[in-house]
Amino acid sequence: MTDTPLDAQPDRRGGFFATALRIAGQQLWAALFAVILLTAILTTKLIWQPDWALTRYDALVIVAVTAQVLMLAFRLETWDEFKVILLFHLTGTVMEWFKVQAGSWSYPEAGVIKLFDVPLFTGFMYASVGSYIARSIRLYHIVLAPFPPFWTVVVLAVAIYANFFAHHFLPDIRMALFAATVLMFWRTRMWTRAGGRYRAIRLPFAALIVACMLWVAENIGTYTGTWVYAGQREWDPVRFAMVGSWYLLFFVSFATVLVVFRDACRREAWVPPPGT
Numbered sequence: 001m002t003d004t005p006l007d008a009q010p011d012r013r014g015g016f017f018a019t020a021l022r023i024a025g026q027q028l029w030a031a032l033f034a035v036i037l038l039t040a041i042l043t044t045k046l047i048w049q050p051d052w053a054l055t056r057y058d059a060l061v062i063v064a065v066t067a068q069v070l071m072l073a074f075r076l077e078t079w080d081e082f083k084v085i086l087l088f089h090l091t092g093t094v095m096e097w098f099k100v101q102a103g104s105w106s107y108p109e110a111g112v113i114k115l116f117d118v119p120l121f122t123g124f125m126y127a128s129v130g131s132y133i134a135r136s137i138r139l140y141h142i143v144l145a146p147f148p149p150f151w152t153v154v155v156l157a158v159a160i161y162a163n164f165f166a167h168h169f170l171p172d173i174r175m176a177l178f179a180a181t182v183l184m185f186w187r188t189r190m191w192t193r194a195g196g197r198y199r200a201i202r203l204p205f206a207a208l209i210v211a212c213m214l215w216v217a218e219n220i221g222t223y224t225g226t227w228v229y230a231g232q233r234e235w236d237p238v239r240f241a242m243v244g245s246w247y248l249l250f251f252v253s254f255a256t257v258l259v260v261f262r263d264a265c266r267r268e269a270w271v272p273p274p275g276t
Contacts, residue, residue: 026194030136031213032076034128036067037121038220045224057111057119060226064124077131080260081138085130088256092126093118095164102168105229122227129214129249133257137264140192144203145270148184150262156180157255160248177248181207191272198272207254211246218242 028035040063048056071077077085097116100106111119136142147153160177167174185203192199218238221227229238258265 026139030139031128031132032135033067033071033124033131034217037064037125037128038217040064041221041224041226045226055109055111057107057109057121058113060121061111061113061119061124064121068124068127071131077135078138081131081134081257084256084260085127085134087259088130088253089123089127091161091252091256093120093123095126095161096122098165103230105227107227108225125221126253129210129253130257132210133250133253134261136192137257137261140194142193142261142264143191143266143270144188144264145191145266146268147188147265149267150258150265152184153251153255153258156184157252161252163248164245174244174248178244181248181251189270191270193272207247207250208243210250211243214246214249215240215243218246 037060040060044056044059048059068077068082072079072082096118100117107114107117107119107122109119113120156177159173159180163173163177182204185207188203189200190203190206192201215238222229222232222238223235225235
């Protein structure tokens with residue numbers, strides 16, 4: 001079993017809803033790891049009993065590890081992709097440790113596979129974002145052009161990551177970081193190929209779409225009580241302002257994944273081949 005490049009799939013003509021369903025299906029396939037985790041979060045919430053020997057959090061760790069092993073075994077992810085996803089897993093876990101200790105959110109259920117009050121499946125949630133980006137670049141043959149010098153992208157990603165910690169002690173510079181993402185990437189178009197045809201979207205818009213998807217996923221997490229924000233009642237929708245945090249986090253994961261997919265970046269403007 002291996003991934004089928006989406007450009008190898010015929011571009012079936014159809015109405016608006018047929019096209020929308022096809023695109024949604026392709027996006028879900030690219031986000032396979034995240035879909036598995038969200039399904040596990042919902043399913044365990046529905047069926048788990050408090051007197052079971054295995055806690056729900058520990059079961060989610062087992063599901064996440066098993067899914068990752070199977071994706072590698074069936075070549076749904078490459079080893080190079082796994083390396084950068086593992087890096088994002090580690091940076092995400094470190095941020096979880098800090099945020100939980102700072103009181104931003106908590107994990108109220110019991111679990112054995114916990115460290116500093118954080119169940120270790122949480123790192124896989126961050127890894128699923130990296131997995132989605134990496135699989136999308138490969139499956140959609142993404143081209144990013146014109147793309148700024150890679151070192152500037154790394155500096156921006158480090159500044160964003162540092163601000164997630166520093167704003168607890170220093171002035172929050174996220175508005176400046178928002179502006180920086182637009183200034184750096186407004187000219188950058190993300191070209192994707194599916195059904196033999198290329199389509200383009202400005203990178204900040206693509207990041208915003210992904211951020212909205214992550215906000216929906218985050219609401220699933222809080223609805224099931226998997227994690228709880230400070231001051232949140234039994235269930236309140238996550239503040240829509242959190243989309244901004246996910247938007248910035250997209251660029252951290254994006255920079256991490258591009259360590260492997262540097263070939264997707266073009267310094268100059270790029271035009272698809274004729275006929276595509």
